[in-house]
Amino acid sequence: MTGSRPPRLTASERARRAARGGASRSVPAPLLAPALVAAGFLALPLAGLIIRAPWSSLGTALTGSDATQALVLSLWTASVATAISLVIGVPLAWALARGSFPGQRLLRALTTLPLVLPPVVGGVALLLAFGRTGLIGRYLDSWFGLTIPFSPVAVVMAETFVAMPFLVITVEGALRSADQGFEEAAATLGATRMTVFRRVTVPMIAPSLGAGAVLCWARALGEFGATITFAGSFPGRTETMPIAVYYAMETDPDAAIALSLVLLFVSVVVLVSLRDRWVRGGSSP
Amino acid sequence: MTDNSGGGLIVDAEVSRGDFTLTVCLAAAPGQVVGILGPNGAGKSTLLSALAGLTPVAAGRITLAGQVLDDASTGAFVEAAGRPVGFVFQNYRLFPHLNVADNVAFSPRARGLGKRAAQAAASHWLGRLGLTGLAGRKPGDLSGGQAQRVALARALAGQPALLLLDEPLSALDAGTRLDVQTELKRHLTGFQGPCLLVTHDPLEALVLADRLLVLENGRIVQEGSPAQVARRPATEYVAKLVGLNLYAGRADGPLVTLSGGAALTVPDHGVHGDVLVAIRPSALIVSSQRPQATSARNTWQARIAGLTLLADRVRLELDGQPPALADVTPAAVAELSLSPGSLVWVTTKATDLEVYPRADGQAG
Numbered sequence: 001m002t003g004s005r006p007p008r009l010t011a012s013e014r015a016r017r018a019a020r021g022g023a024s025r026s027v028p029a030p031l032l033a034p035a036l037v038a039a040g041f042l043a044l045p046l047a048g049l050i051i052r053a054p055w056s057s058l059g060t061a062l063t064g065s066d067a068t069q070a071l072v073l074s075l076w077t078a079s080v081a082t083a084i085s086l087v088i089g090v091p092l093a094w095a096l097a098r099g100s101f102p103g104q105r106l107l108r109a110l111t112t113l114p115l116v117l118p119p120v121v122g123g124v125a126l127l128l129a130f131g132r133t134g135l136i137g138r139y140l141d142s143w144f145g146l147t148i149p150f151s152p153v154a155v156v157m158a159e160t161f162v163a164m165p166f167l168v169i170t171v172e173g174a175l176r177s178a179d180q181g182f183e184e185a186a187a188t189l190g191a192t193r194m195t196v197f198r199r200v201t202v203p204m205i206a207p208s209l210g211a212g213a214v215l216c217w218a219r220a221l222g223e224f225g226a227t228i229t230f231a232g233s234f235p236g237r238t239e240t241m242p243i244a245v246y247y248a249m250e251t252d253p254d255a256a257i258a259l260s261l262v263l264l265f266v267s268v269v270v271l272v273s274l275r276d277r278w279v280r281g282g283s284s285p
Numbered sequence: 286m287t288d289n290s291g292g293g294l295i296v297d298a299e300v301s302r303g304d305f306t307l308t309v310c311l312a313a314a315p316g317q318v319v320g321i322l323g324p325n326g327a328g329k330s331t332l333l334s335a336l337a338g339l340t341p342v343a344a345g346r347i348t349l350a351g352q353v354l355d356d357a358s359t360g361a362f363v364e365a366a367g368r369p370v371g372f373v374f375q376n377y378r379l380f381p382h383l384n385v386a387d388n389v390a391f392s393p394r395a396r397g398l399g400k401r402a403a404q405a406a407a408s409h410w411l412g413r414l415g416l417t418g419l420a421g422r423k424p425g426d427l428s429g430g431q432a433q434r435v436a437l438a439r440a441l442a443g444q445p446a447l448l449l450l451d452e453p454l455s456a457l458d459a460g461t462r463l464d465v466q467t468e469l470k471r472h473l474t475g476f477q478g479p480c481l482l483v484t485h486d487p488l489e490a491l492v493l494a495d496r497l498l499v500l501e502n503g504r505i506v507q508e509g510s511p512a513q514v515a516r517r518p519a520t521e522y523v524a525k526l527v528g529l530n531l532y533a534g535r536a537d538g539p540l541v542t543l544s545g546g547a548a549l550t551v552p553d554h555g556v557h558g559d560v561l562v563a564i565r566p567s568a569l570i571v572s573s574q575r576p577q578a579t580s581a582r583n584t585w586q587a588r589i590a591g592l593t594l595l596a597d598r599v600r601l602e603l604d605g606q607p608p609a610l611a612d613v614t615p616a617a618v619a620e621l622s623l624s625p626g627s628l629v630w631v632t633t634k635a636t637d638l639e640v641y642p643r644a645d646g647q648a649g
Contacts, residue, residue: 181376181378182380184339188338188365188370188372192366193366
């Protein structure tokens with residue numbers, strides 16, 4: 001035992017443990033290295049984006065392209081897609097979590113399918129259903145003269161198709177784990193099924209609802225494959241930010257970086273502003 | 286069944302939950318508090334759940350104030366939301382996202398009152414239960430006793446015709462329980478309709494209930510006034526709750542032969558057939574030697590299996606024919622040097638034994 005130093009605890013660690021309790025919280029060495037690799041892998045590309053950004057000519061790069069148009073289009077279509085997902089996706093989540101009907105399992109599988117489906121395939125499917133010669137699109141065209149593909153409506157539809165499952169599975173999980181005792185209590189207090197849903201169920205799953213909506217919105221904002229397949233890329237009409245970035249990469253890399261920075265900035269702002277209210281709220285009662 | 290119950294509750298039903306079946310036949314008059322006493326899994330909560338409309342009956346029917354709430358033979362069923370029932374749940378189930386006032390206003394609002402009328406109704410009940418100062422608090426910021434009162438106010442604000450309380454005091458710590466119990470007694474007295482109170486605490490049942498109903502394994506095993514139940518328990522479970530020794534046996538005039546083989550001399554009331562004998566632990570006299578020339582009619586030898594210190598006395602667990610619990614003073618334990626394993630003599634006077642006929646199907 002000669003030469004070995006007695007184990008020690010730094011003063012700051014001593015204070016931390018005294019305040020919060022608990023034993024050592026140091027990360028075990030075999031976990032530390034992979035964790036650092038993962039952190040670096042996630043952080044470095046973003047750092048590259050920021051370092052390589054043409055900060056001095058950022059203004060011209062942005063105004064010189066259709067950036068503003070694309071950003072506005074992206075923001076409103078993602079927001080509308082999220083709103084639609086809330087209106088129709090939450091009832092679907094409720095039906096999946098609480099209902100009991102034939103084909104429920106199949107419907108659940110179908111709901112989660114867009115999560116694993118390549119978005120381009122989703123776009124093709126949408127085209128086959130709502131295209132001018134599509135299953136439904138054919139009648140929309142001949143009866144009402146409505147053409148959906150390659151319009152802002154198509155952008156919203158593509159985004160909803162891809163993003164809504166994020167909301168549905170989040171809300172469905174929350175509904176499953178919610179304490180149904182409160183709903184029973186509401187029923188004994190005279191509340192109809194709809195009142196229970198509106199005044200008890202929804203407020204109690206609000207944190208998950210918010211988290212699901214944020215996920216859905218973020219996914220819609222970043223949507224590329226289904227959108228470009230089903231809605232195309234007409235500047236000002238259907239060219240969303242990700243599509244604008246993709247095309248700018250070929251012609252004007254500086255503009256692409258600038259556009260990417262804008263998307264990054266918007267995402268971070270949304271995440272940070274909603275984090276305390278919704279995303280973290282999921283763990284508090 | 287003819288209905289002359291007025292605003293009362295009549296239940297004659299079977300309720301099934303999985304393999305478990307609850308069979309009850311009970312009537313509760315308006316203003317009466319019926320205590321439902323029973324061990325865990327006896328079916329107490331199942332009964333309340335059926336009354337509230339959260340579980341339909343498998344057979345029979347439930348009638349409240351002449352209105353059929355559930356009838357398995359005709360298929361009639363009033364949904365939970367349509368029943369004039371107030372339910373105070375075991376853990377209160379106050380809506381965590383609503384403040385106290387909105388929790389209490391929930392039922393008036395759900396039952397069709399406008400927002401302002403519902404708020405007025407809520408503030409009336411908050412005032413009656415002394416909660417006005419807490420109106421703006423969230424349930425998470427209430428003490429156990431306060432939450433209990435809010436739950437009661439919330440149930441009463443819907444102006445129910447039947448009040449159900451599921452272990453209303455079990456979530457409270459011992460210190461506040463007594464205060465809340467006294468207060469609850471006052472509010473229950475003011476309630477016009479029948480009230481069912483589920484508990485597994487005998488003291489709570491004795492204090493709060495006008496009538497007791499003991500449930501075991503899905504059946505009613507005893508029914509009567511709290512005093513009757515406390516004096517003449519029908520089952521081992523009730524006897525344990527009220528702290529009595531209970532023996533089943535056959536009476537033949539002054540002699541009762543117990544199922545274990547021993548015999549007890551009892552006052553001769555001319556009772557014959559299956560009886561129960563109840564003895565208070567304090568009515569047993571414990572001696573270290575065989576008592577000579579005593580007026581006590583019953584004497585037997587027993588071995589001490591255990592000693593437990595209760596507030597001011599020591600409870601002896603006696604292994605003998607019959608086995609018994611006996612209460613002695615700590616001083617007696619010291620003087621007789623009683624310890625686990627010692628042999629003692631137990632005596633009791635015939636007049637200290639409560640002998641009563643055993644109803645059918647009740648185990649001793």
